[in-house]
Amino acid sequence: MKPATIQSTLRRHFIQVLFGVSMTVRTRFAPSPTGMLHIGGARTALFAWLYARHHGGEFVLRIEDTDRERSTDEATTVILDGLSWLGLDWDGEPVFQAARQELHIQAAQQLIQQGDAYRCYCSKAELDDMREKQRAAGQKPMYDGRCSHRHDLSIDQPDDQAYVIRFRSPDEGETVVNDLVLGHVSFPNAELDDLILLRSDGTPTSNLAVVVDDADMEISHVVRGSDHLNNTPRQIQLYQALKLPIPQFAHIPLIHGPDGAKMSKRHGSVAITEYREQGYLADAVNNYLARLGWSHGDEEVFSRQQLIELFDLTQVGKAAARFDQQKLDWLNGQYMRQANAADLVAEVTRLLNTDISAGPALEPVIASLQERSKNLFDLAEGARFFYQAPDAYQEKAVKKNFRDTTWPLLESFIAGIEAMDDFSGEAAHALIGEICDKAELNMGKLAQPIRILIAGGPVSPPIDLTLGLLGKNETIQRLKAGIAALK
RNA sequence: GUCCCCAUCGUCUAGUCGGCCUAGGACACCGCCCUUUCACGGCGGCAACACCGGUUCGAAUCCGGUUGGGGACGCCA
Numbered sequence: 001m002k003p004a005t006i007q008s009t010l011r012r013h014f015i016q017v018l019f020g021v022s023m024t025v026r027t028r029f030a031p032s033p034t035g036m037l038h039i040g041g042a043r044t045a046l047f048a049w050l051y052a053r054h055h056g057g058e059f060v061l062r063i064e065d066t067d068r069e070r071s072t073d074e075a076t077t078v079i080l081d082g083l084s085w086l087g088l089d090w091d092g093e094p095v096f097q098a099a100r101q102e103l104h105i106q107a108a109q110q111l112i113q114q115g116d117a118y119r120c121y122c123s124k125a126e127l128d129d130m131r132e133k134q135r136a137a138g139q140k141p142m143y144d145g146r147c148s149h150r151h152d153l154s155i156d157q158p159d160d161q162a163y164v165i166r167f168r169s170p171d172e173g174e175t176v177v178n179d180l181v182l183g184h185v186s187f188p189n190a191e192l193d194d195l196i197l198l199r200s201d202g203t204p205t206s207n208l209a210v211v212v213d214d215a216d217m218e219i220s221h222v223v224r225g226s227d228h229l230n231n232t233p234r235q236i237q238l239y240q241a242l243k244l245p246i247p248q249f250a251h252i253p254l255i256h257g258p259d260g261a262k263m264s265k266r267h268g269s270v271a272i273t274e275y276r277e278q279g280y281l282a283d284a285v286n287n288y289l290a291r292l293g294w295s296h297g298d299e300e301v302f303s304r305q306q307l308i309e310l311f312d313l314t315q316v317g318k319a320a321a322r323f324d325q326q327k328l329d330w331l332n333g334q335y336m337r338q339a340n341a342a343d344l345v346a347e348v349t350r351l352l353n354t355d356i357s358a359g360p361a362l363e364p365v366i367a368s369l370q371e372r373s374k375n376l377f378d379l380a381e382g383a384r385f386f387y388q389a390p391d392a393y394q395e396k397a398v399k400k401n402f403r404d405t406t407w408p409l410l411e412s413f414i415a416g417i418e419a420m421d422d423f424s425g426e427a428a429h430a431l432i433g434e435i436c437d438k439a440e441l442n443m444g445k446l447a448q449p450i451r452i453l454i455a456g457g458p459v460s461p462p463i464d465l466t467l468g469l470l471g472k473n474e475t476i477q478r479l480k481a482g483i484a485a486l487k
Numbered sequence: 488g489u490c491c492c493c494a495u496c497g498u499c500u501a502g503u504c505g506g507c508c509u510a511g512g513a514c515a516c517c518g519c520c521c522u523u524u525c526a527c528g529g530c531g532g533c534a535a536c537a538c539c540g541g542u543u544c545g546a547a548u549c550c551g552g553u554u555g556g557g558g559a560c561g562c563c564a
Contacts, residue, residue: 066564120562127561136488138489141560142490205561226491300513327513446523457524
């Protein structure tokens with residue numbers, strides 16, 4: 001046993017002793033490594049993580065790589081990166097499902113011995129044909145159990161004909177899922193066909209593996225997307241047949257695109273890591289995702305800590321939610337403003353991707369831009385002119401703010417700051433005021449042209465801050481270059 | 488098609504056991520204010536209980552149906 005495992009086992013034991021019952025919450029996130037970690041998966045992971053953390057329990061990771069055709073190590077890495085970025089830390093090492101085949105096969109053997117599973121010799125073509133006929137007859141395509149009563153071939157007898165192992169599910173009665181989000185959901189057993197446990201190559205299928213693993217890993221609450229709801233009654237039957245304790249289930253509604261259809265590539269950035277590239281803050285994404293389907297009164301902004309304190313599955317809504325980029329943008333803006341400038345330096349430096357050694361310190365530049373930036377990308381672009389003199393001036397802004405009277409104002413401004421012994425943003429600002437007063441103009445008549453020559457466009461932090469950060473020499477140099485270029 | 492789920496402003500949602508809801512908040516949108524720019528912020532506005540029945544003194548809230556949307560129907564997960 002690894003130290004971490006011993007520790008968690010001890011902790012679980014401690015809680016059990018303390019409360020006299022087994023009440024450890026243990027949730028899991030079980031992605032299949034066949035693609036990116038998308039928005040929906042990230043939210044499922046977040047909810048499972050929040051639930052565990054809220055209850056002081058554990059959150060574990062299981063990589064469901066049993067479909068070896070489509071699973072890749074690369075996808076696993078991307079998923080882990082995504083979770084790490086969001087700060088959804090997992091307990092212990094990730095478990096790889098493919099490595100646990102023996103356990104799954106054993107369970108299948110047990111079911112065979114109990115008579116709860118049987119060999120099915122139906123070929124792919126035969127099954128296709130069967131389904132096609134069912135569909136044509138307006139029925140739900142499902143296995144009709146044609147091999148379940150074949151007694152002519154002993155299941156223990158070696159056979160050169162390919163077969164799969166199917167679960168013998170009950171035909172009558174109903175199976176009830178008691179879901180923490182959806183409540184009672186019952187399925188007629190007649191609707192549940194005999195699912196495949198072991199493929200013809202002997203490998204276990206996901207439904208078997210999930211049940212065996214969730215039980216073996218002592219998962220107390222299975223939190224997953226509601227696209228798995230239909231698998232749940234079958235899984236419950238497997239738990240029962242294997243005499244394993246049934247966990248609690250919580251099926252989280254799916255996230256739809258703005259058009260109401262399931263999220264897909266055409267809705268833009270579905271990979272969670274894409275949001276990092278676009279300059280979103282992890283906590284803002286978490287906050288947004290949490291509010292999609294969950295709420296706490298009228299509040300909108302929740303820190304990570306508050307989410308852990310307040311989150312509960314009982315407050316998760318049942319309806320699917322649409323993804324709304326504008327609200328994410330707004331929330332991200334909230335976090336941008338709240339953030340410590342120092343914490344943003346590294347990421348902004350990366351996004352700027354230019355030499356900043358000659359310009360002002362990045363931290364105060366960031367501070368001056370935080371409240372006018374929706375995201376880090378915005379912020380980096382807003383900061384760029386501090387380190388790169390404009391090579392062009394926005395035409396529309398020039399047209400609007402420059403006229404013949406502008407030039408003398410600029411000249412006297414330059415003369416004024418050239419004469420200053422100790423230049424500062426405040427002094428420059430005061431000078432603009434003086435010049436405009438004298439000319440009986442409002443300050444914008446001079447401040448805007450200055451801004452355009454300095455930044456290349458009509459947008460920047462307040463002029464005093466901007467000039468103060470840029471410094472006397474750079475200010476003069478840019479103004480002169482601008483006059484030369486435009487006059 | 489069959490089974491399952493869902494249904495409050497354009498979007499996310501509040502709405503504990505039906506009365507406090509002439510339905511609240513947030514995003515978006517539209518005004519106004521603040522402002523040397525862009526933003527932030529402040530104030531105000533627009534805007535919803537899908538429909539039809541029933542239960543009840545009283546329903547967004549309970550029940551039934553209709554409609555609409557979504558999910559699932561693989562030797563994928």
